[in-house]
Amino acid sequence: MYIMEQRTEIAELGEFGLIEHLTKNFETHNASTVMGVGDDAAVLDHFGKQTVVTTDLLIEGIHFDLMYTPLKHLGYKAVMVNLSDVYAMNATPTQITMSIAISNRFSLEALDEFYEGVFIACEKHGVDLVGGDTSSSNKGFIISVTAIGEANADKIVKRSTAAKGDLICVTGDLGGAFLGLTLMEREKKIYLENPQLQPDLENEDYIVGRLLKPEARKDMIEFFEKNDILPSAMMDVSDGISSEVLHLCRQSNLGCVIYEEKIPVSEASRKAAYKFGLDPTVCALNGGEDYELIFTLKQEDHDKITLNEEISVIGYMTDITDGCKLLTKGGNRFDITAQGWNAFQK
């Protein structure tokens, strides 16, 4: 939480003044963006390429907590989670629309912070902001983002096309965002009980960064392109890999084996997990919001990824009758169940 030095009421600008104000620094980068903000709809041209579309609705108190989420990070993350879905199709994001609803507790300066994060995310990924909607809410901050991307038809990777024997791979490391959330929730609780105490983030930059500033894996899509790799199936890791791997199995009509010892967990996450009395593997399997990619790969392509330290092979696809299994370090075999984030069971 921080203090705003200046406070301009949103009502002073009116809706259209506000949209102009918020979008004035956004320039378009993509040849496919024929027209952006300022008409009934944006106009895109995707001559000969396929378009992918994905959308997310983020609600204060459900998907984020402004008590420990700086608005700039929130803007950045709101874009990033949608770009992650586009990359998960092996496509390149080209445009987003951003709609927000806010109560009058937010000033123009607060909104500017939010849009600064949106701007940085768009710039970093070469994405054009082409539309949106701003309105008021009775309570809380509501964000809706739609991302559009493009790819050649033969490059798009679905969830449903894995084959038996394919390797299961994940990028980066897992569980960090969940551990960052655990830390922030702990500090929030302490602060609410005793506002005099300063937050103790104990050099936990890594897990806090994983929570507040996730990075969609554009680099991986570029690596695939450069090395002539086409995953057989792919999705992004937003709910935790136990949930995601079950999606891949169900949609591809297969089973799988995952090796616990192969699941990538960073040293920082492992330490944090032990400090909080949590099992690092459980955090990696069931913690959400890592925004890594999970994909399957034909075995003959294994050589193409071995030198990339950002990719871990964690298992392989099996027959549907073999079920979805986790092989633990101790040699036990468990059924994988989705413990991922379920918005309706809070």
Added chain:
Amino acid sequence: MYIMEQRTEIAELGEFGLIEHLTKNFETHNASTVMGVGDDAAVLDHFGKQTVVTTDLLIEGIHFDLMYTPLKHLGYKAVMVNLSDVYAMNATPTQITMSIAISNRFSLEALDEFYEGVFIACEKHGVDLVGGDTSSSNKGFIISVTAIGEANADKIVKRSTAAKGDLICVTGDLGGAFLGLTLMEREKKIYLENPQLQPDLENEDYIVGRLLKPEARKDMIEFFEKNDILPSAMMDVSDGISSEVLHLCRQSNLGCVIYEEKIPVSEASRKAAYKFGLDPTVCALNGGEDYELIFTLKQEDHDKITLNEEISVIGYMTDITDGCKLLTKGGNRFDITAQGWNAFQK
């Protein structure tokens, strides 16, 4: 308000079960829909056509009141207001994404009602539901819709391309939705003060229908196509024509003259206005949510529209130095000011 006979808790299905349940009746119609719901993103193919994208965020208590809005109508309207923006580009809507967030006061049966309205709207306009997101909210119903459409590049009509001397035309009639809202708000107030009293809608079907079941003007886009008409500028009427005509003038760098006597108001709306002690012209100018089209047309095209009773010529574009003027029935000349709905000044 009505009573649900059955109540299934949303949590019983889980998020993915819920999405499957809600979208199971939706089939895809458009050749451009390569893949719909069920992956990280939908896949569209717009070979050689331009794509238009528009999005809207609708929030309970701000944009709609569930006390007098049946959920089925709400679903229908949520789609319709977005399709209206696509038609306002002279484009054909092809896909939508629909994201919703709901609190646990809504049952599955309530959501089914909502999606039934979404389904009917999609079927009627040949639009495919290709994605979305469902999550929970702490309070209230939140809806985010993104609509995608396509058009040949030379057929897309912007707001900024009107020319001096062009005729200003509107479709249908205006002010009805605002009068419907006025009636419903009055009835709500009476009900809250005395719940024993039954609502008295006094044969006001027309204005109530204008509010609860707006119809995006697909027929007009088809009429333009059939009669080789290309408006010089166009937008949809969501905030009231005084606001919309100012947008057209500002974005085209022009002024305008509007004739009060030419503004189309239905007999039902006129009667309702008098009953509520309101000026029908003010309702037509400043009332929102009619979802008609306002467009400009070269004078030489006038003959092409004269036989269409759904189109009224209400004025013409002038030089920017002449300002934006309303010529009243009494012969007075007023500056047009935007009194349209401003979400931030409630």
